[in-house]
Amino acid sequence: MSSPPLEVQIPQPVARDPKLCQNEHIPTKVYKTSTDASIAAAHEIIDLINQKDGKVVLGLATGSTPTEIYSELVRACKNGEVSFKNVKTFNLDEYYPMKPDQFQSYHHFMNEVLFNHIDINRENVHIPDGTCPVDKIEEFCTNYEKQIEEAGGLDLQILGIGRSGHIGFNEPGSPATSKTRKIYLDSITRLDAAGDFFGMEHVPTQAITMGVGTIMKAKRLLLLAFSEGKAKIIAKAIEGESTELCAASLLQRHCNTTAILDLPASSELTYYANPWTLSLKDSTLNVKYDKPLIKQAVVWLALQCNKPILQLTSNDYYNHHLNALLEQCGSSESVNLFVFQSIQDTISGWPSGKMSKTTTRELKVYDHPTLDRKTLYNPEMAIHKKIAVFSPHPDDDVISMGATIQRLCEQGNEVHTVYETSGAIAVWDDDVKRMLHFTDLYAKLLNIEPEKYIKKNEEIMGLFEGKTAEEGYQDRRIVLEIKRIMRETEAVDASLHCGVKRENVHLLNLPFYQTGQIVKNPVSQSDIEIVKKELLKIQPEMIYAAGDLTDPHGTHRKCTRCVLKALEQLEKEGQEWVKKVEIWLYRGA
Missing domain, CATH: 3.40.50.10320 (LmbE-like)
Structure with a gap:
């Protein structure tokens, strides 16, 4: 298989100073967008498949994080840039119990986003069986491990990260040596899945998942996290202690892991959140303070000291490793005033703009200090x-x-x-039932053919009883x-x-x-x-x-x-x- 054509532009990560990355215990690449990150990850997979003539064993993940990776793999396959005919895949996990044709099942997900659109041999696709009898689960899990080993082990495993730090369904407390097994899901994981199941009461309480030990045997690991919602937990996994209380942090012990983030997901890393704190480790560190970083640093300092910005002192700056900021920008008073005014200037009571004294249509016109509040908010002064x-x-x-x-x-x-x-889909069934009951009473009150209303409402009420797990608890069109x-x-x-x-x-x-x-x-x-x-x-x-x-x-x-x-x-x-x-x-x- 030939390399991708020249017109395929593989995005490059954001350039970062390695000195400011020293708190990161997992090598990390940050991309401007999740799309850029996903395309780059997809092309690492494509290159691996092409280098090994397709004889590759991939570990796959589900959820929203890898979908753009799969989209790029589908595009590349359709364009002849890669073939999956000899590729074997093993998915991380599946809810239990779960029928493969339910739309919440990971069988359904993988078919929809990837397998139905590429030239993979279905015999080479492996996903945990959510219909396995309870007394056969241990045997199934042992065999799943055996199948991975017989395939030659995982060449590359894609991983997302949950809010609790889980990888696969390895919840906090999962042993570093754990293997494929049935596990109980914690409340955070089930709450996050509630939307997919139209209510937490429908979310399975258990799942079958590869273990942390199984994942750690993979030759290459890609840990992906996109969006601000993942920023805190991915920072904990990359920079925090390697502990079984955060399964993703155990990846620090793997010799060939890379975290792939978009900019929003990277926002809590020391590099972006508070790089000045690294001066404790490296006195030669030179943080360059532009205006946004000055503002960020001073707001951070105010929160650390629990003080208003204008009350921050030089000692506050020195005690929190912001000496270089004062050396670059002058006294604490001048820095405080600059940040205070820059924040103050973003606050306006005139969202559409206000006429200046010369009635020019300017959007950034400051209120005159002699005007009282009533005059300031006179609608006639608005643009x-x-x-x-x-x-x-x-x-x-x-x-x-x-x-x-x-x-x-x-x-x-x-x-x-x-x-x-x-x-x-955000409306609860009980709210609809209450509304139907209201229309029954309303029809009776005004004598508007109440029999017809009641009969029709009874038909609709019956539709709620017909919602099943097999149909994903989906509503009928009328509902x-x-x-x-x-x-x-x-x-x-x-x-x-x-x-x-x-x-x-x-x-x-x-x-x-x-x-x-x-x-x-x-x-x-x-x-x-x-x-x-x-x-x-x-x-x-x-x-x-x-x-x-x-x-x-x-x-x-x-x-x-x-x-x-x-x-x-x-x-x-x-x-x-x-x-x-x-x-x-x-x-x-």
Whole structure:
């Protein structure tokens, strides 16, 4: 098999000073995005397969972390860059009990994201059996270990990391020498899986997993972590003590492990979080303080000292290894004032901007010190704009920036709230049942053919009894529609409460979301066209969109991508107003 064609650009990790990485006990590569990291990891696998003429044994993981790796492997296979005909695979784990055709099963997952799309021999695919009889599990696990050994051992194992530090389903306390076995899942793991099972009560309490010892026998380990949600635990695994209380930290003892992170996941590493503390180990260390790092260091110091920024003293800086900061920037008073004012300048009561004394349309105009509060917030002084607030689900807007929406409305802006998906699967069955009961009583009260209402509601109530594990506890279409209506009415009510006019509330119900499952479809042009249509109606001067973009598979990221793609296409189509649009990203829910 030939090497990848030249046009395949393999992303490179972010350049980092090795001196600032000395707390990292696992060699770590940081990439700008999860996509870059995944493509790089995928091409390490592709190169390995090609170098060994396909005779490779891969250990595979599930969950959202490796999906982009699998997408790149599928692309490469279809383009003839790699073949899986001689590759053998062993998956880390599977829920127990679990039928392979249930959509939460890892058999189903692997088929959907990888095996159905590559030229692998199905006899070479191995995944723990979630249907194995209880009295046969020990025998199955022993045989799983034997199959790995007979295949020649794992050449490369892909690993994710859970919030508790688990790899596979090796929960805290798993022995470093543990082998494939049945294990009980802890509450954190089950809670994280609750969304996939439509309620924690449906999440299996047990799983079959490769042991830590099994994983450690692999010749090469890739530990992947993406998004801010993984930042603390991956930092603990890489820089903390190697202990069985955090299974991932045991990988520090492996001689050929690399951690592959995106920038958000790396944010708690000493390199990014507080590199100045390394001066204790290396007095020659030279940390270069740019403005963002100065701000980060001073905020960190204020938290360490439990003091307001303006009360930090030179001794506080010296006692916390920030001598170099004062040497570079001057006195503690000047540094304190700089950071205080830089933070203060980001706070404004005029989210759409304010007229200056000369009534120019400037966005960064400071309030005049002689004006009283009533004058400061006079709506007539605001710059009136047409504003679109895009909300992935019916609540993200008010949870994340509800007060801002209120202020925008109070200051005379034309505010539109645009709800991109229904959020239907978040509605509990009990809430629907209560709503059905209400409509029964409502029909009786107004004598609106109550018999028909009651009969129809009884039919719908029966659908809840028919939800089964085999179907993944999925809702029937009519139930999803009821849940959609419930979320949309809540959204409209919240918008009205914030001051948005009813005619300015837009409900898009984008198609990519309408799977009835946790896993959504990819964003398509049909989704983008719907967003374009709304943007053309509104033609906003300012847009707010969800800014938590680190989860590569989350609805928030997909929705914001729709908005950005729609704007890009509209600009190419000659819509001049798009060039002047301000885009602000919010965070929260």
